[in-house]
Amino acid sequence: MPQVTLDSEIGQRHSKSRGSIGFAIGVPLTVILLLVVGTTTSPEFLTVRNLLNVLTSISIVGIVAVGMSFVMISGGWADLSVPAVVATGAILALGMQSTFGTIGAILIALVACATAGLINGLIVGFIKVNPIVVTLGTNIIVLGAAQAFVGGDIVYNNDPIANAIVAGRVFGIPFIALVFLVVLLFAHIVLAHTVWGRWTIAAGGNYAAAAASGVPVKLVRCLAFVGTALAAGLSGCLLALSLQSARPVIGAGYEFDAITALVVGGVSLLGGAGSIPRVLGGLLIVQLIKNIMVLQGFPTTSQGLAEGLVIVFAVALDIKLRKRSGDL
Numbered sequence: 001m002p003q004v005t006l007d008s009e010i011g012q013r014h015s016k017s018r019g020s021i022g023f024a025i026g027v028p029l030t031v032i033l034l035l036v037v038g039t040t041t042s043p044e045f046l047t048v049r050n051l052l053n054v055l056t057s058i059s060i061v062g063i064v065a066v067g068m069s070f071v072m073i074s075g076g077w078a079d080l081s082v083p084a085v086v087a088t089g090a091i092l093a094l095g096m097q098s099t100f101g102t103i104g105a106i107l108i109a110l111v112a113c114a115t116a117g118l119i120n121g122l123i124v125g126f127i128k129v130n131p132i133v134v135t136l137g138t139n140i141i142v143l144g145a146a147q148a149f150v151g152g153d154i155v156y157n158n159d160p161i162a163n164a165i166v167a168g169r170v171f172g173i174p175f176i177a178l179v180f181l182v183v184l185l186f187a188h189i190v191l192a193h194t195v196w197g198r199w200t201i202a203a204g205g206n207y208a209a210a211a212a213s214g215v216p217v218k219l220v221r222c223l224a225f226v227g228t229a230l231a232a233g234l235s236g237c238l239l240a241l242s243l244q245s246a247r248p249v250i251g252a253g254y255e256f257d258a259i260t261a262l263v264v265g266g267v268s269l270l271g272g273a274g275s276i277p278r279v280l281g282g283l284l285i286v287q288l289i290k291n292i293m294v295l296q297g298f299p300t301t302s303q304g305l306a307e308g309l310v311i312v313f314a315v316a317l318d319i320k321l322r323k324r325s326g327d328l
Contacts, residue, residue, distance in 0.1 A: 027265060027281035034288040042295040050291070052174060058287045059180035060235055062280070065258040066187045067231025069279050070224040071131075073191070075204035075271030076124055078259050079228045080135040084142035085113045086251025089236025091146050094155045094246050102162045102241075110233050116142050117229025118222070125222030135225075147248045157244040166241040176238050183231065188276035200224065204271025260307050261286045263314040286310070 265282025
């Protein structure tokens, strides 16, 4: 399909997805509502310390969510190997420090994580195995390898300078938040302003039509998993250097936190719809809800229940809007 026709196809999809305009309006309104609720229910909510904690939490999960948004938009559903990949990044970033230095250890960790993502991408993109099954299997294998590497123990940071940088602030802004901002802007440019971004949306919106038009759909979906693994690995490295320790379960729950933020922001689990600003909106909503619940003393179990309900509601709403717009 010529480029003009491909752009027309994507344009039609954007037009059809105007049924999701509720997300475009609802997300900012929900963020404002949560800010009002948080301010009126807790004097701690608007303190600098609390807001910086929220910003740091958003950044760690956000890097993962930005990566996974490419998987979801390209029609790859979700990457459930994220917990193991985060753990691999964290463990290798600390475990290889004494041999290769912090920078070298981080590079090795990212290469290892990208390799895991490439395996996912090749199986899902080219062999077309169900991504949930593939990434669940990869999660078990990679997590097992990470546990074997450290013998099930905790590894500790031995580079205080790296910890000071990662856990520190630049002009009052957490360093991790600045890294997240760079990742966010890069992903937005790629998705919204490049051919690769158009291919990603086309592959998730209408796989057969995109393939017929010459879009390398298999490669697009494959590299979406590689990007997610790199993002998860980077998040793991930052988390480990910030906490000064890493253990195999350090990434537990990050996949669901990322998925929750994406579906709440309006990134469709069915592919073909989504943007980086929507990812940011979903992250803000989810983290503000969590923060308000923590400040109100809700137990962790209640937070998990609320997160599950949010996912179910957001997915149901997405399906209903897409049926109304004729996408399903």
